[in-house]
Structure formats: structure tokens, C-alpha cells
Amino acid sequence: MKKIAFIGLGNMGGPMAANLLKAGFDVNVFDLVPAAIDSLVSQGAVAAATALEAATGVDAVVTMLPAGKHVKSLYIGSAGQQGLLDVIGKDTLLIDSSTIDAESAKFVAEAAAIKGVEFMDAPVSGGTAGAAAGTLTFICGGSDHAFERAQAVLNAMGANIFHAGSAGAGQVAKICNNMLLAVLMVGTSEALQLGRDHGLDAKVLSDIMKVSSGGNWTLEKYNPCPNVMESVPSSNDYQGGFMVDLMVKDLGLSQEAALLTNSSTPLGALARSMYVNHARKGNGSRDFSSIFEAFAKANNE
């Protein structure tokens, strides 16, 4: 595994492709935004004029795109246009790290299998900081063989590599995690504000809950109340981090998944509704911990 095509060089894909270069892979790059390609070329990548050109003659393709419709049309093609599956060799491993619906991931995996090609969904957790540091968690869905083959590529971009199950399983695990994260963030926010409304110091209350039965990741690593923790988005006017719009997308995916299996996810549904409302009030590009402001008083008291 030496030559890789990386397609989708945005906030996540750009630094991930850069880490492949640092690890010594030859990387062909393509994005719809020329500036994103230029930035990677200055780090040693080879520019391609199209996604199909980037993917021709490589050992593996990694994609990092916004949503399921982009992934489907890139791999399968649309409106008479060829997709990657029409040009890649049988030995090329396909890895999609976008967060998309599991049904689309399975659809592409089946279309690839018909052509004798291995496709794996490998969504990530760890955000833009993890992408830059090469410490992402990859959550993979696909065959044991594809998972084995992907190790060297994924290790160059991540610190934890999990095999969740067969095609689509990576996407299911990813949205289960993000649904739980949203529920924890909302619950932590309302508990902190209840304490503040009764005169408690948010830092003291956080220290108590962190080591008590309410302890959770948001209290340990990502406190939503401003100035309780340094170097987290809440202490920087909720800039950086994980955007509300992306959380809305992931909560939508978890609700779609729940409908498919008639699963009961009442807290996920409520969290989605709260985040949609929060986005509609102009918070879409702020960090998702800004949901704290739905509970705090106007001047954040």
C-alpha cells in the first residue's frame, strides 16, 4: 500500500491527507475547491484534474465528503457520468471516512462488491484537532480482509482503529456515539445552569459531578459553561470545535436510523429538536457546546 488518492480536502480531509504525506505515502488529491488542492500540493501531494484521474492506478482511495449523496454520486456516478467504480482497478481498496447514513454506505459497498472491489465505511471521531494531530478514532464497517488491508493507511491518520462489523456498521456506531454525546451535552448544560441559578459556582459543581454518578466526557473534557475549563470552545465564545450544523446532521441520521428499525430514541429526538432550534437562532457555525446558552440567562449568568 503505497499510492493513495484522497478526495475531499476540507476541514477534516485536508489535514488527514497531510498526515498520509508525512507518513511517506504518495498521495493524489482532488477537491472541488482548487485552493484546497493547492495547499496539499505545497506539502508534496500530486494534483489531479478530476476525482477519476486521482483514483486511477492507486492502491487505495480515501474519501472525506459532506453527505451520503456526495459519496454515492462520486463512487457510482450520476446522470450519465462515470463514478470511481467505473475506473478503479480490482485491487484498489476504497475507504470512505465521511459521516453518512448507513444505508448509503451499504449501497456503495454492494455496488463495489459486484465489481469485485472492497469498500469500507470508516467514519471518524476526534474532530479537526484529531485530524491535524493524527489521533483520530476510525470506526470501520466492512470485511475482516478490508479492515486488515486498511491498517497502514488508517494508522497514519489515527490513534484508535475499531472494527464495528460488516458494511454500514461503522456509520451506525458513529451516529450512536454522537447521539449519546448530544444527550450528555444537553443534560450537562441544564444541570450546570440549575446549580448556577441556585448560587453555585459552575467550576465547583463541575468538580463535584465529575467524580460523582453524573460524571461524563463533557464534564471531563469539554465543559459547556464559559470559563470553567481552559482551551475549550466555551471559553472562546464557542468558536472552533464541532459545529452545531454538523451535530444537527448527525442527530438527523440517528433519527432516520431509528425509523428504519422502529427503535425508540426519545432523548435523541429531543436533542435533535433542541439543536435544530439552536441552529435556527443563528448558532449553526458555533461549537455544539453553545447549547448551554439555551439554559443560561441572557448575559450568561
Ligand code: NAD
Ligand atoms: P468540509 O465541508 O470542510 O469538507 C468537505 C470537502 O469535500 C470540501 O472541501 C468540498 O469541496 C469537498 N467535496 C464535496 N463534494 C466533492 C466532490 N464531489 N469531489 C471532491 N470534493 C468534494 O467538511 P469536513 O468538516 O471536512 O467534514 C467532512 C466529513 O467528515 C463530513 O461527513 C462530516 O460530518 C465528517 N466529520 C466532521 C468532523 C468535524 O469536526 N469537522 C468530525 C467528524 C466527522
